[in-house]
Amino acid sequence: MGKLFDAALVLEYAPPIFLRFHVTLAIVAASVVGGTLLGLLLTAAQLHRTPGLSLAAAGYISFVRGTPVIIQMFIVYYGLPLALYRVGININRWNKLYFVLIAYALNNAAFMAEIIRSAVLSVPKGQSEAAWSVGLSGFQAFRRIVLPQAFLTALPALGTRLVNTFHDTSLAFTLGILDMLGQAQAIGVRTYHVLEGYVFAALVFVAVSLLLEKGFTRAEAAFGRGVKK
Amino acid sequence: MKSVIQIKGVRKSFGKNEVLKGVSLDVKTGEVVVILGPSGSGKTTLLRCVNFLENADDGELTIGELSVRFRYAGKKDILTVRRRTAMVFQNYNLFSNKTAAENVMEGLVTARKVPAAEARERAERELAKVGLGGKRDAYPSQLSGGQQQRVAIARAVALNPEVILFDEPTSALDPELVGEVLAVMRAVAREGITMVVVTHEMSFAHDIANHVVFMDDGLVVEEGAPKEIFFHPKEERTKQFLDRIQLKYDYSI
Ligand SMILES: Nc1ncnc2c1ncn2[C@@H]1O[C@H](COP(=O)(O)OP(=O)(O)OP(=O)(O)O)[C@@H](O)[C@H]1O
Ligand SMILES: [Mg+2]
Numbered sequence: 001m002g003k004l005f006d007a008a009l010v011l012e013y014a015p016p017i018f019l020r021f022h023v024t025l026a027i028v029a030a031s032v033v034g035g036t037l038l039g040l041l042l043t044a045a046q047l048h049r050t051p052g053l054s055l056a057a058a059g060y061i062s063f064v065r066g067t068p069v070i071i072q073m074f075i076v077y078y079g080l081p082l083a084l085y086r087v088g089i090n091i092n093r094w095n096k097l098y099f100v101l102i103a104y105a106l107n108n109a110a111f112m113a114e115i116i117r118s119a120v121l122s123v124p125k126g127q128s129e130a131a132w133s134v135g136l137s138g139f140q141a142f143r144r145i146v147l148p149q150a151f152l153t154a155l156p157a158l159g160t161r162l163v164n165t166f167h168d169t170s171l172a173f174t175l176g177i178l179d180m181l182g183q184a185q186a187i188g189v190r191t192y193h194v195l196e197g198y199v200f201a202a203l204v205f206v207a208v209s210l211l212l213e214k215g216f217t218r219a220e221a222a223f224g225r226g227v228k229k
Numbered sequence: 230m231k232s233v234i235q236i237k238g239v240r241k242s243f244g245k246n247e248v249l250k251g252v253s254l255d256v257k258t259g260e261v262v263v264i265l266g267p268s269g270s271g272k273t274t275l276l277r278c279v280n281f282l283e284n285a286d287d288g289e290l291t292i293g294e295l296s297v298r299f300r301y302a303g304k305k306d307i308l309t310v311r312r313r314t315a316m317v318f319q320n321y322n323l324f325s326n327k328t329a330a331e332n333v334m335e336g337l338v339t340a341r342k343v344p345a346a347e348a349r350e351r352a353e354r355e356l357a358k359v360g361l362g363g364k365r366d367a368y369p370s371q372l373s374g375g376q377q378q379r380v381a382i383a384r385a386v387a388l389n390p391e392v393i394l395f396d397e398p399t400s401a402l403d404p405e406l407v408g409e410v411l412a413v414m415r416a417v418a419r420e421g422i423t424m425v426v427v428t429h430e431m432s433f434a435h436d437i438a439n440h441v442v443f444m445d446d447g448l449v450v451e452e453g454a455p456k457e458i459f460f461h462p463k464e465e466r467t468k469q470f471l472d473r474i475q476l477k478y479d480y481s482i
Binding site for chain 1: 280281282308311312314315316318320322323324325326327335336339340341384385388
């Protein structure tokens with residue numbers, strides 16, 4: 001078995017592991033795009049006057065925030081085929097990755113909704129009123145005045161969320177997804193060198209997290225120029 | 230003379246608190262109507278009902294050929310009314326994500342579909358008129374209160390509305406900045422733009438008004454020409470209010 005930890009192997013395992021980075025990225029992308037769209041819908045439902053609607057949205061959000069993502073992933077993986085089978089749709093032969101993408105989008109939606117909602121509520125009422133008073137419709141006022149200001153307020157929280165989403169993807173391998181961690185695990189099983197692969201994966205996670213943080217700090221400075229109170 | 234805007238029997242309650250108890254107002258073309266009244270008398274609420282920032286419980290609004298009952302106004306009516314009026318707020322409410330010029334352009338381009346180049350030209354002209362030609366690219370946070378309020382006035386005037394509603398436009402300003410805003414408002418009035426102004430600046434009100442309305446406790450107590458209201462008020466409540474204000478004036482000078 002040789003050395004317990006062989007630094008040279010970190011380099012040797014790096015290419016095959018990094019070749020699976022696109023799977024990790026796909027999960028992050030689904031979380032961000034799906035989560036943002038669903039999150040906007042959830043926010044709209046939550047801020048809606050219909051009490052049933054806002055209650056349902058609030059219930060969904062606290063369920064998602066109150067349970068580990070790995071459980072949500074298993075619920076989607078085992079539950080969604082059952083539910084859809086009832087209405088005559090058979091998804092049993094779907095690629096596992098699809099379930100993971102759906103689960104992560106559903107998960108991220110709840111967090112996005114919280115971020116969007118508090119950012120929207122932080123924009124003073126007078127901004128909307130001024131927009132209405134110059135003749136903008138409700139949607140135009142939201143889209144052109146409220147949303148850009150809310151976005152600026154939300155940027156730091158969005159950055160943190162993105163980093164967290166990225167870290168959360170590390171659970172997808174438990175369903176047998178061959179992302180970076182899935183690959184590291186597979187190599188470990190094959191070669192009995194478990195640690196080296198994980199160390200490399202950790203380096204990638206650190207590097208990407210740092211890059212994201214830097215990027216968001218820059219974005220805040222760029223978008224916020226002159227605008228901040 | 231023709232009426233620009235007429236409101237009849239506006240009522241508005243917040244919970245059990247009836248704030249407007251049937252207020253009527255008739256504003257003629259080119260006229261400057263000044264609304265006076267003690268704090269809490271419902272002046273702000275009245276202006277906000279006119280452009281539907283508050284939903285009045287009852288009453289009727291006529292603007293041009295459009296007549297609506299406040300209670301039954303649909304989205305389209307509300308948008309129409311808002312596009313024929315403009316408002317200048319006590320705390321300016323400039324769009325903080327937009328420059329001075331963009332603030333003026335927003336209602337033109339987005340709501341009225343004026344081409345951007347034409348809107349920019351108009352914005353620059355209106356900003357120059359309020360003495361802020363050099364500040365077109367400044368964000369609200371980079372402007373003083375007085376400058377922000379002048380941009381807000383330019384934003385309102387640029388829309389070429391049938392009436393501009395002013396809600397205490399100088400009361401959030403430091404005293405040394407009040408003058409510049411009042412001067413701009415005088416210029417707007419000289420252009421013949423119809424204005425409804427809520428203000429506590431008595432000498433300004435006296436100079437600028439064609440018609441003065443005194444409100445108290447959700448009702449119009451007395452209205453008429455400035456000379457009548459300021460120097461020969463008929464109602465006891467008007468006299469008391471003017472005496473109180475006058476007193477404040479004497480002390481502050
Ligand atoms: N959104 C609201 N909810 C509840 N009560 C309100 C609301 N807006 C105004 N009021 C109440 O309505 C009454 C009239 O308020 P309004 O702001 O119209 O008075 P005003 O004449 O403009 O006073 P001021 O000179 O102080 O500006 C006040 O008693 C106020 O507390
Ligand atoms: Mg007021």
